[in-house]
Amino acid sequence: MASKNKNWEYAPSLETTDHINLKKKYDLFINGKWLKPTSKKHFNTINPNDEKHIAEIAHANHKDVDIAVKSARKAYDNVWSKMPANERGKYIYRIARLMQERSKELAVVESLDAGKPIREARDIDIPLACNHFFYYAGWADKLEYAFPNRKVSPLGVAGQIIPWNFPLLMAAWKIAPALAAGNTVVLKPAETTSLTALKLAEIIADSGLPDGVVNIVTGFGDTGAAIVNHPDVNKVAFTGSTGVGKIIQKAIAGTAKKATLELGGKSANIIFDDAPLDQAIEGIVNGIFFNQGHVCCAGSRLFVQENIADRVVRKLKHRMKSLVVGNPLDKNTDVGAINSKEQLNIINKYIKIGIEEGAEIYQSECNIPKKGFFCPPTIFSNVAQSSVIVQEEIFGPVLTIQTFRTVDEVIQKANNTPYGLAAGVWTDKGSRIFNLTTKLKAGVVWANTYNKFDPSSPFGGYKESGFGREGGMHGLSAYLKLS
Ligand code: ADP
Secondary structure, eight states: OOBSSGGGOOOOOBOOOTTOOOOSEEOEEETTEEEOOTTOOEEEEEOTTTOOEEEEEEOOOHHHHHHHHHHHHHHIIIIITTSOHHHHHHHHHHHHHHHHHTHHHHHHHHHHHHOOOHHHIIIIIHHHHHHHHHHHHHHTTOHHHHSTTSOEEEOSEEEEEOOSSSHHHHHHHHHHHHHHTTOEEEEEOOTTOOHHHHHHHHHHHHHTOOTTSEEEOOOSHHHHHHHHHOTTOOEEEEESOHHHHHHHHHHHTTSSOEEEEEOOOOOEEEEOTTSOHHHHHHHHHHHHHGGGGOOTTOOOEEEEEGGGHHHHHHHHHHHHHTOOBSOTTBTTOSBOOOSOHHHHHHHHHHHHHHHHTTOEEEEOOBOOOSSSOOOOOEEEESOOTTOHHHHSOOOSSEEEEEEESSHHHHHHHHHOSSOOSEEEEEOSOHHHHHHHHHHSOOSEEEESOOSOOOTTSOBOOSGGGEESOBSHHHHHHTTEEEO
């Protein structure tokens, strides 16, 4: 959907959907086969762009999870833990290559099911997901070089639970290192975005991976809880909300289960007066409006040095006018659909709170489609450190703007949050970058860029943003016993 601003009206350029192959109904992928859920229940997955039904998805209960865990255990004991590491690596390469071959289909399915702009699904999510498999395939037979002088052994069965913001990418982040390290897997995608994980199951079946090494069970929170609480799961890897992360931590307390939790964030994006401003504006836009702000590490708190604040806000508003909000399958779209009605309600609740708190709101003028779940890019200035919209994670395209005068002041303000996932620093001064990267309490600090990911870089949080790292060698160690 084109913006009201006449300068930015483009003819629609819709990606085609005739090449994708979706079943009407999906069962559970267990032991290399499609099994009907013993629960006998399926639920609908819908397209957040037009609220139309896409497919029916199985709702696994604790019995189904038990069957999946047993199949993962059998595959671990009999096949996967005994297989030479270079053979394991070959399977992971094969999955990566098959994903690449089907990348166009995966991108379209992701865009349909998650509401993600097709450009992002095509250029970021799917290539990065393939790269994770390629990267970890290379480590499978080099574990003793990754951790010299240590004895490495896999943990066993990994239970993995992922959210809806980067569905296929999160599945790749979880499955690839687990397999490379020699574990078997039971993975649950989020209830609103199961489709690309189920497509991945098809790819895994085509790759000839031994039955039971990867099992994909779909469902809601109860399915996730059944995985976490299953006594034969050795490792729990979770990405999602801090609330559920706390429930999981309590559930596994006192057990021998290992865990990695990647939780919420309220990341600071900091602009100094010597920063290249046009690039910084792109970094701000990318930091918060990318993927509708459905990014754990979204740069949702902007800190601008006081003497350039007016200029930055003026430039940012100008840039926001050119953002195209609308059909995710349109190649012109910058900001797609909010993933679900529930999430849109949460975002709107926070926008209301921001207005009630007395903050000044600006939303880019755009034609929001009548159907579907959409939220215009939104900024709030005149906010305080204690404002609810500054303190709490919104998980939508909503940015708060604060000013600062000194380095110490901005470090203190940026760190004044229960979270600590990421931060961005924009300045021309290398020494200032190093000063801030050591003092900001965040797992990732980007300098003069934002939201850049690479399979070789570890990612994870401080404080209530969780613990453990994913990506790189650190991500590998999370699936190994090192002695
Ligand atoms: P978000 O707010 O991003 O949806 P959630 O933490 O609610 O985050 O969901 C992330 C994933 O955790 C989803 O796959 C969801 O089904 C699952 N989940 C929700 N509740 C639980 C729970 N109590 N135990 C385990 N997994 C859960």
